[in-house]
Amino acid sequence: MKKPRTAPTAVIKGNREKRVAANDGAEVSEDTIALAFTAQHGGSLLYDHNVGRWFQWDGTRWQMDETDLAFDFARALARQLGDGVRALGRAATAAGVEKMARADRSHAVTSTTWDTDPYLLGTPSGTIDLRTGELSEPDRTQRITKLTGAAPAHGRPEVWLEFLRSSLADDEEMILFLQLWCGYCLTGLTTAHALLFIYGPGGNGKSVFLNTLIGIMGDYAATAAMDTFAESRNDRHSTELAMLRGARLVTASETEEGRAWAEARIKALTGGDPITARFMRQDNFTFRPQFKLTIAGNHAPALRNVDEAMRRRFNIAPFVIKPANPDRELETKLKAEWPQxxxxxxxGCRRYLQDGLNRPSAIVAATNEYFADQDVFGQWFEERCVLRPGAFEAATKLYGDWETYAKAHGEVPGTAKSFGAAMRKRNLVSKSSRLLGSPQKIYTGVELPSAAVANHGAD
Incomplete structure (x- = not known):
């Protein structure tokens, strides 16, 4: 006589693996369910251990899941394999399966796996090779996680071009530069080591330009608080930087009058060097920035140190023409042209890859003017220093004069050491001398106006 089937074995409590007997007599455990999970979803689910989230292939790109999809899959699979065994349908079992799957080599990745080819652009209609402009079918092996806000389409964007002409006084050089910049933003490259600062009073098209660019870039665009790039007494949390991983365009706006740039951070973010950051409650990870910083504001933040490294990075684009009759539907009209x-x-990207980012005369002039205004030391040197063969001045006296001038102009004078570095950039080096009696540091070939009058009078 055939023996009746026995009831499932009891669930073992504690930290040990839950193990039951399935109705067909085959033993089922969290491990066997996890293996089945991988066999079923290994090509469509990946777990990013830096972000702490699952990503699912949706046929176009790898999309970060925010609905506990993997847990739901694990629970459904546990019920299916358990064939009615209540223990396997419990949330704890599904959580255990999902946790085991995270570590499986078929699922486990880090953030460095995503969007690594700087020339590939994900769009709703497929992947574009920016070097050729060719469109291809989405490929999960390319690990693309982002899509633009529109698919490209043939046709001339007439409303967009008219907007640029009216905002830039028909300056075709400027329009071409912005086309190159926008094309450069599509890539994951940072080879230009540059940022764009769109400057001018309100109501002149800055926000329209930025909003249109953000909308078209879609997932590739990120918006950051201006505090991320402005000088602050407190260090910004690295989570702010972690949120910029993978972005190709980062925008900021609402610059405040009197604020200064966080110069060291801007140099790092635009230089292409690796950055260490972390997400909340996650470990640190390192990534190489791909984004191009594009900032719009009514006020240009101050520069504490005017050097060639900053001068090379900055592109000041003046938007100074305010339309007489603003079109309140302009952004809606432009959205209809996103594909074009x-x-x-x-x-513009293909042209950038061929010719680089050539500055038009308007940007060169605006950038030079900005740096001249920021160069308080240069202004002091021009106004207070007399260059003359045979002249000399005590280093302490020159520094004291600069210190007074700097404070009067709202500038931090810095240390005597930084003063010496600034003088060396002007080919003036201090040396020990007894020309003023006791041994002290002096500069030769330069003197203050009062000394110049006295010395000329003595002559």
């Missing part, structure tokens, strides 16, 4: 504007940007 994206095609315009792709054309």
């Amino acid at each position: 504007i994206l095609a315009w940007m792709i054309a």
